[in-house]
Amino acid sequence: MRPRDTSPEAWKIYLDIQRRMTPAEKIRRVFERSQSARKLKEAALRQKHPTASDREILLRRVRSELGADLFQRVYGHEFRA
DSSP, X not given: OOOTTSOHHHHHHHHHHHHHSOHHHHHXXXXXXXXXXXXXXXXXXXXXXXXXXXXXXXXXXXXXXXXXXXXXXXXXXXXXX
């Protein structure tokens, strides 16, 4: 389904590119987007918590991804937000 903010011509080009990509290229792009999303989340956390250590930023990001209950089970009391 074409996003509302994308013209039909641009959507056709996007779909053509997607069709030409190999499965390996598609998977690589998924991992790249995932990494970009993690970096954006960490950048936002660094702005909100400028004195936080790298470890604290990582734990804050992971907590937001896992949810409080699973985070607690995995990391125990290592970090409390």
